[in-house]
């Protein structure tokens with residue numbers, strides 16, 4: 128087990144230069160296509176492709192934990208709930224389970240909250256090194272006045288968020304107004320300063336996989352550090368076909384520029400086996416470097432619960448009731 132965990136969960140995380148973006152190239156955008164039926168056929172084969180068992184499965188699940196943006200985005204969030212979530216982010220897997228697996232110091236990738244909860248989360252995570260991510264720009268619809276969306280980013284950075292999850296204007300994609308999408312994303316990136324920016328495409332509202340591919344490229348050209356599928360509030364959130372399209376857009380961008388852009392599937396990912404499918408997809412399409420939390424995150428509010436149950440089952444042979452794992 129210790130060999131597995133050292134290779135699977137603790138690969139060296141070398142500092143990568145940020146994606147600076149590129150000038151908008153509309154010809155290149157127009158050349159981007161997506162073969163929907165081929166993508167859907169390939170995505171349908173993904174869940175069964177890798178069957179990892181026993182120690183290997185536990186190692187993949189620990190890796191998944193380190194890549195979770197542990198999230199609470201509810202209208203009834205309280206400081207108490209955010210503090211409990213942060214305690215869970217510091218120690219996502221019970222100490223006795225970590226001991227039995229021969230690992231220590233496992234933490235989640237980040238904690239993701241609304242603006243008003245940033246200061247509480249920063250305080251609760253002090254000393255842990257875990258960054259606070261804030262959803263921004265009028266999340267989830269992104270339809271508030273532009274200057275307020277930019278100001279919201281600036282306020283969140285001032286409050287201590289080190290990562291900003293912005294939402295794009297879906298209408299710019301639906302009307303093929305690529306210049307407007309590029310300008311908006313570039314302004315958001317500038318407002319973030321040193322904080323990393325994740326561009327939420329809200330793929331369930333973009334109409335086609337071709338639009339997803341084109342919006343992914345535009346956001347990367349405008350300097351996105353990550354591209355993210357969904358807010359978790361659309362009726363369709365992260366899916367495997369959409370992930371395939373976005374991951375391949377990241378690969379094409381890397382091949383063309385040498386810059387690494389991260390990927391964050393979000394919304395509705397709540398099962399340990401789905402987490403393994405996503406990790407395997409990243410490994411197959413982008414390689415091991417994209418299995419590190421600086422390039423891959425799950426946006427998830429309840430995935431950790433199932434992973435902890437599966438790890439407990441791995442150790443004890445029995446499943447605990449999910450109410451024993453109330454946060455995450």
Ligand SMILES: O=C[C@H](O)COP(=O)(O)O
Nearest residue numbers: 359393394395426427428
């Ligand atoms: O970005 C994170 C999502 O809002 C979380 O969605 P979820 O509650 O379906 O896991």
